[in-house]
Amino acid sequence: MESKQQARKQIIRALELALEMFESHPELKEIDTAWPGGSVYGCVKAAYERRQEAGIVKDDDVPYKLTGNTAGVRRRQQVEQKIARAVVDTLLAADFALGVYNGEEVVIHHSRDRAAILAALFDTDEDYLNVYTKGPQQKWEEVDTTDDSPDHWVRFVYGNDGWDVISDYCSAALLDQYIGEGTAVDKLVESFSG
Numbered sequence: 001m002e003s004k005q006q007a008r009k010q011i012i013r014a015l016e017l018a019l020e021m022f023e024s025h026p027e028l029k030e031i032d033t034a035w036p037g038g039s040v041y042g043c044v045k046a047a048y049e050r051r052q053e054a055g056i057v058k059d060d061d062v063p064y065k066l067t068g069n070t071a072g073v074r075r076r077q078q079v080e081q082k083i084a085r086a087v088v089d090t091l092l093a094a095d096f097a098l099g100v101y102n103g104e105e106v107v108i109h110h111s112r113d114r115a116a117i118l119a120a121l122f123d124t125d126e127d128y129l130n131v132y133t134k135g136p137q138q139k140w141e142e143v144d145t146t147d148d149s150p151d152h153w154v155r156f157v158y159g160n161d162g163w164d165v166i167s168d169y170c171s172a173a174l175l176d177q178y179i180g181e182g183t184a185v186d187k188l189v190e191s192f193s194g
Contacts, residue, residue: 018044020191062115065122079162079192081122084129086185087154087166088117090178091131099130099148106130109148122158126167129154131175154179163192 022028022041064081068074091098092114099109100120107120110132121127130150152175157167166189169175179185 015044015047062118076162080156080158080165083163083165083185083189083192084121084156085118086188087129087179088114090183090185094178097132099132099150101128101130103127106148110145121156125159126155126157129156163189
């Protein structure tokens with residue numbers, strides 16, 4: 001049962017990535033219309049919309065915080081949040097524990113709860129995603145989770161162009177392999193920077 005749900009999520013994510021690719025590269029839509037049997041974009045969009053109508057696609061379990069007054073602002077917020085979510089997902093998959101410092105206080109620390117981490121983001125003009133020692137390294141040593149000082153961090157600044165939400169990060173030698181040049185996160189950023 002669980003593997004079926006995972007497969008469904010992967011299919012939905014593949015549809016989303018395909019749509020993002022077409023929407024960020026309009027020239028592909030022009031080339032795509034020349035295919036015999038109809039456009040790939042049209043088929044992907046229709047499949048995604050059918051799943052949306054059926055309530056299967058929820059983007060994910062944590063709703064976006066789209067508070068802007070205009071469609072343009074909400075679109076920018078969505079881009080910022082997609083990129084920030086990709087960073088969170090990548091670092092969690094690499095066994096890091098995460099936290100959020102919102103400029104005033106550490107809202108959550110040493111967490112692996114994706115929903116709680118995402119709920120703590122996007123409430124101020126900027127956040128620091130705190131990154132704590134990797135999980136596998138914690139097997140053989142006692143780690144003090146009462147100290148909320150991060151080992152590393154990623155700084156998100158909201159309100160610019162959206163794609164530039166990752167303002168900075170520390171410990172480049174470590175984090176580069178997860179969010180630096182050539183990674184899936186970097187490619188996602190590039191897809192929006194147009």
